[in-house]
Amino acid sequence: xxxYAAYCTVVxxxxxxxxxQNIPVSPPLYTYGPQPTVxxxxxxxSPPMLYASVLQPAAGNAVDAQPQPIPTPIDIQPQPALTxxxxxxxxxxxxxxxxxxxxxxxxxxxxxGFHCESGECVSDTTSQGDSQGIxxxxxxxxxxxxxxxxxxTLIENDPALAPKFLRMAFHDCVGGCDGCIDxxxxxxxxxxxxxxxxxxxxxxxxNAKNISRADVWAIAAMTSADLSQKGxxxxxxxxxxxxxxxxxxxxxxxxxxxxxxxxxxxxxGPHRVLPNASLLTSDxxxxxxxxxxxxxxxxxxxxxxxxxxxxxRVFSGYDGANGWVKNPGLSNAYYQDLVGGTNGVSxxxxxxxxxxxxxxxxxxxxxxxxxxxxxxxxxxxxxMLDVDMAIVRDYQGHFDSASGQALCxxxxxxxxxxxxxxxxxxxxxxxxxxxxEIQWLIDxxxxxxxMLVHGYDASATCDGLCVLP
Numbered sequence: 001x002x003x004y005a006a007y008c009t010v011v012x013x014x015x016x017x018x019x020x021q022n023i024p025v026s027p028p029l030y031t032y033g034p035q036p037t038v039x040x041x042x043x044x045x046s047p048p049m050l051y052a053s054v055l056q057p058a059a060g061n062a063v064d065a066q067p068q069p070i071p072t073p074i075d076i077q078p079q080p081a082l083t084x085x086x087x088x089x090x091x092x093x094x095x096x097x098x099x100x101x102x103x104x105x106x107x108x109x110x111x112x113g114f115h116c117e118s119g120e121c122v123s124d125t126t127s128q129g130d131s132q133g134i135x136x137x138x139x140x141x142x143x144x145x146x147x148x149x150x151x152x153t154l155i156e157n158d159p160a161l162a163p164k165f166l167r168m169a170f171h172d173c174v175g176g177c178d179g180c181i182d183x184x185x186x187x188x189x190x191x192x193x194x195x196x197x198x199x200x201x202x203x204x205x206x207n208a209k210n211i212s213r214a215d216v217w218a219i220a221a222m223t224s225a226d227l228s229q230k231g232x233x234x235x236x237x238x239x240x241x242x243x244x245x246x247x248x249x250x251x252x253x254x255x256x257x258x259x260x261x262x263x264x265x266x267x268x269g270p271h272r273v274l275p276n277a278s279l280l281t282s283d284x285x286x287x288x289x290x291x292x293x294x295x296x297x298x299x300x301x302x303x304x305x306x307x308x309x310x311x312x313r314v315f316s317g318y319d320g321a322n323g324w325v326k327n328p329g330l331s332n333a334y335y336q337d338l339v340g341g342t343n344g345v346s347x348x349x350x351x352x353x354x355x356x357x358x359x360x361x362x363x364x365x366x367x368x369x370x371x372x373x374x375x376x377x378x379x380x381x382x383x384m385l386d387v388d389m390a391i392v393r394d395y396q397g398h399f400d401s402a403s404g405q406a407l408c409x410x411x412x413x414x415x416x417x418x419x420x421x422x423x424x425x426x427x428x429x430x431x432x433x434x435x436x437e438i439q440w441l442i443d444x445x446x447x448x449x450x451m452l453v454h455g456y457d458a459s460a461t462c463d464g465l466c467v468l469p
Contacts, residue, residue, distance in 0.1 A: 140209045141465055144239060147216060150201050151223045162224040163308040163328070164194040169221030169452060171274065172214065174291060176455025179214030180247035180269020184256060187274040190315035194220075195266055210467075213266060214244035218452045225448060228308055230329035233437045235445050241453050243468035277318070278375075278386040278404055281394045281423045292454055294447060300391050300429040301443040302451070307334035311383060317374040319363045320383040330441075335434035337379065338392045344435040345428050352431050353422050355392070358384060358410040375404045392427050393420040 155162050168191050171181050181188050181195070198220055202213045219239055226237035247254060248264040256262045257271045264270070275287045288294040294302070308328055311320030325333040337356040341347030358377040365371040377384040386395070386406070398408035398420055408420035433440035450458075456468045 140211075140242060140467075143205055143208050143211060144219060144242065144465060147201060147205055147211075147219050148223045148239070150204075151198075151220045152227060154197055154201075155224060155227055158197075161194060161197055162228050163310070164191070165198075165217075165220040165224040166305055166308055167191065168194045169217060171272075172217055173451050173454045174274055175270065175272040177214050177218060177244050177452060178247040178250065178269065178455070179212055179217055179244065180254070180264060180266055182256065182269050182271045183267045185271060185274065190312070192267065209242075211242060212244050212246050212249070214246055215242050218244060221452065222449075225305075225330055225445070228330040229441070230327065230331040230333075231437070233331075233441060235438070235441045237445055237448075239465070240449065240462050241456070241458055241466055241468050244453075244456065275387065277316075278399075279390060280386075280396055280399060281390045281425060282396065284387055284390050285425065292451060294450075296425050297429045297443070298447040298450075300426050301433065301440060302447050303388065303391060304332065304334045304433060304440060304444055305330070305448070306388060307331055311385075313363065313365055313368060313371070317363060317365045317368070317371045318376050318383065318385065319374075320376070322381045322383070324382060324384060324388070326382065330444075332433050332437040332440045334388075335430050335440070337382070338384075338388075339427065339431045339434055341431060342435060344432050347431060349422065349427075352427055354411065356380075358389070360406045360410075362405075375406070377410070389420075390423060390426075392423055392430055394423045395420060 151165070155165075168181065169177075171188050171191060172179065181191055183189075183192060198216055201220075202216045205211050205216060206213055218241075222237050222239045229235070246264075246266075247269045250264075252264075252270075254262050254264040254268070254270040256268075262268055275284065279287065285296055285299055288299045288302075292298075306324045308330055309320075310323040310328065311318035313319050325331075325336075327333065337358075339352045340354040341351040356379055358379045360375055361378045363374040363376055365373050375386065377386070377389055386404075389395075389410070393408075393410065395406055395408065398418070399406055406420065407417070409415070409417045410420060412419040433443075453468065458468060460466070460469075
């Protein structure tokens with residue numbers, strides 16, 4: 001839907017000088033100025049009638065100059081009475097009304113309940129007789145609420161967008177949240193869908209109160225998390241920080257994976273190193289510690305977001321059409337089949353280890369050009385990646401890096417294949433979140449909020465909605 005209309009700005013020609021006779025000339029002349037991209041349609045101002053001048057002879061050499069007759073009333077056809085313009089003769093001079101002021105466009109869309117007026121958004125309900133003569137402008141909170149409302153509508157129309165907005169936010173915030181993702185990186189396959197879904201929202205609200213594309217993406221992610229909670233356990237995913245900078249506005253050159261300079265755009269942003277889906281426990285923890293400064297418990301809490309998603313071979317090579325859990329949504333279901341027991345951390349290690357059995361299975365992608373085969377864990381039609389299993393099993397020394405195959409089994413078996421060692425640094429956090437959903441939601445909100453301000457100083461206390469320094 002187009003939200004734009006153009007101004008027609010009238011430029012009035014200046015009146016002539018040295019008038020002796022005023023003769024109307026045919027039709028009024030209009031000069032149209034440049035058209036702003038956003039605004040309300042205005043009718044052009046009708047200009048006054050323009051006049052031609054009959055001049056006195058020019059001064060010159062009296063010998064050479066031919067005498068020029070001055071027109072007399074006999075030479076001029078009778079004319080209707082005219083209103084003199086810019087004459088020094090005060091007789092019959094009509095008072096001139098003030099010209100209609102040139103409208104100034106708003107370079108963003110005003111939120112619901114406001115309209116553009118002189119380059120600012122003002123309330124529709126403000127009385128024209130306001131003694132102050134100033135209408136209240138929409139606040140930053142108004143704009144964020146409007147963006148959240150539009151994101152909610154997008155998700156209601158297409159629920160599959162919610163996990164895509166969450167994934168997009170993670171890929172954006174690796175290296176710092178800047179509203180730019182390098183889609184040439186195969187790890188980001190499929191993210192053009194959420195980027196394009198948010199483009200109309202970005203077009204409407206970017207530049208309003210210094211809101212950036214990166215802010216809109218972050219708002220979409222937080223709104224998705226809030227709307228995707230399952231069951232009776234819920235927390236309020238409040239959006240707190242605004243003021244992220246798009247990559248093209250940072251004055252830093254963007255480079256692709258080959259270290260070649262490229263334009264900084266939403267889909268061709270700087271190349272960032274994303275975590276591999278086959279990371280071992282120590283590699284997983286090191287990546288998030290180096291990139292975000294997250295602890296082991298924060299990494300385990302963040303991983304639970306996989307309960308939202310599904311995997312598609314055409315994008316990633318992984319076959320997870322049914323997703324990680326039976327009923328995708330933001331819940332602690334992700335942890336249910338990773339560990340055994342019902343008492344959380346207090347369960348014995350033997351109990352925690354005895355979870356649902358998972359099998360390491362090869363996914364054949366030979367029918368997809370350029371897509372390598374993948375190894376993934378499966379049980380009852382559900383999937384887990386190696387990096388998911390890494391929070392309960394440590395494959396160090398039991399992993400073929402060349403083929404990607406685990407050389408151990410998830411549970412002890414009677415075969416000669418040894419059982420995979422448990423991941424001592426993280427398995428207790430998995431057990432904790434399996435048996436306490438509200439605690440997981442609280443911890444997930446904290447780490448997810450920290451991720452959404454990665455690259456910025458958000459150390460100050462923020463009560464409500466705050467602007468990043």
